[in-house]
Amino acid sequence: MTRRATGSFAVLVIVVAALALYGCGSERGDEPTPTAAANVAAPPPDGEAEAAPEEGDDETDAEGEAAPLTRLDVTVYFPSSKTDGLQGERREIFHTASPVERAKQILSDLIAGPSGPDALPAVPARTRLRQVFVLESGVAYADFSAELRDGMAGGTDSELLTVYAIVNSLAMNVPEITSVAILVEGERCQTLSGHLDLRRPLGPEPSLTRPKSSDHVL
Numbered sequence: 001m002t003r004r005a006t007g008s009f010a011v012l013v014i015v016v017a018a019l020a021l022y023g024c025g026s027e028r029g030d031e032p033t034p035t036a037a038a039n040v041a042a043p044p045p046d047g048e049a050e051a052a053p054e055e056g057d058d059e060t061d062a063e064g065e066a067a068p069l070t071r072l073d074v075t076v077y078f079p080s081s082k083t084d085g086l087q088g089e090r091r092e093i094f095h096t097a098s099p100v101e102r103a104k105q106i107l108s109d110l111i112a113g114p115s116g117p118d119a120l121p122a123v124p125a126r127t128r129l130r131q132v133f134v135l136e137s138g139v140a141y142a143d144f145s146a147e148l149r150d151g152m153a154g155g156t157d158s159e160l161l162t163v164y165a166i167v168n169s170l171a172m173n174v175p176e177i178t179s180v181a182i183l184v185e186g187e188r189c190q191t192l193s194g195h196l197d198l199r200r201p202l203g204p205e206p207s208l209t210r211p212k213s214s215d216h217v218l
Contacts, residue, residue, distance in 0.1 A: 069094045069095065069096065070094075070095045071092045071093065071094060071095060072092065072093050072094070072095035072102070073090055073091075073092060074090070074091050074092075074093055074102075074106055074169075074173040075088040075089070075090055075091075075169075075172065075173060076088070076089055076090075076091050076106060076109045076110050076169050076173075077089075077110075077122070077164070077165045077168045077169050077172075077208075077209060078110070078113075078114045078119035078120060078121070078122045078165055079119065079120045079121075079122060079158075079161040079162070079165060080118060080119060080120070081117065081118055081119060081120050082118055084157060085161075085207075085208045085209065086161060086164065086165060086168060086208045086209045087114070087116075087118050087119040088209055089114055089115060089116060089119060091106070091109045093105040093106060093109070099134045099140075099174050099175075099176035099177060100132050100133070100134050102173070102174050103132045103134060103140060103142070103170050103174055103177065104129065104132050106169050106170060106173055106174070107129050107132065107142060107166070107169070107170070108129060110122050110123065110165060110166065110169050111123055111127055111128070111129060122161070122162055122165035122166070123144070123147075123148055123151075123162060123165075123166075124147050124148060124150075124151025124152060124153075125147070125151060126145075126147045126151070127144055127145055127147040127148045127151065128144065128145040128147070129142070129143070129144060129145075130143040130144060130145055130183075130185070130186065131143040131186075134174075134176060134177060138176065138177060138178035138179060139177075139178070139179050139180075139181060139201045140170055140171075140174075140177040140179070140180045140181070140201075141180075141181045141183055142166060142170065142180055142181070142182055142183065143183040143184075143185075143186055144182070144183065144184055144185075145184075145185065146184060146185050148162075148182075148184055148192065149184045149189060149192050149193075152192045152193040153193075154193070155193075155195065156195040156196070158193075159191070159192050159193045159194075159195045159196050160195070160196055161208070162192065163182065163192065163196055163198070163202065164202075164204075164205050164208050166180060166182060167179075167180040167182075167202050167203070167204055167205070168204045168205065168206070168208065168209060171203065171204040172204050172206070172209075178203065179201035179202055179203045180201055180202055181198070181200070181201040181202075182198050182202075
């Protein structure tokens with residue numbers, strides 16, 4: 001084989017090898033890559049991020065296996081049927097390290113309604129909890145379906161008790177929560193029925209609650 005032919009053959013080998021490598025890279029690039037964004041709920045308004053769950057929670061043991069969940073007594077507040085304040089009823093929830101999960105359980109009990117005759121439903125019928133966010137600052141965002149706003153009836157007292165049934169039930173049971181902002185369909189609302197300003201997070205109002213000694217145990 002002549003020197004010229006040998007050089008041409010070497011160039012051909014290099015070109016073929018390069019094309020083979022390019023083809024493998026194209027196949028890898030065409031593979032879909034999973035994205036974590038699909039499993040992350042939308043953040044609360046104004047771009048505030050949801051607080052990350054604490055590491056090293058008590059839901060796994062030292063070997064990484066699931067540990068049995070303990071239960072926690074909480075007081076869920078409903079409008080009283082006998083006074084102009086709130087009536088507390090005790091409930092049991094699972095004690096988790098995540099304040100978000102505890103808040104969801106409490107609000108689910110609130111939506112389910114009271115168990116005794118001394119309390120009234122806190123939210124309109126068919127109201128659903130859409131999401132809960134808890135920030136490191138202590139602000140919780142409770143996002144409800146449109147029924148919370150559209151189903152409101154009554155005047156100032158009715159709206160006041162609905163709002164503080166939500167706020168007190170969270171802020172007085174979850175230490176990580178110091179104030180609560182109420183959202184409707186993922187957006188801030190100025191008010192539920194025109195009486196109480198909801199544009200800012202609200203702290204609890206213990207003066208609206210009745211003595212715990214009269215609470216009903218479920």
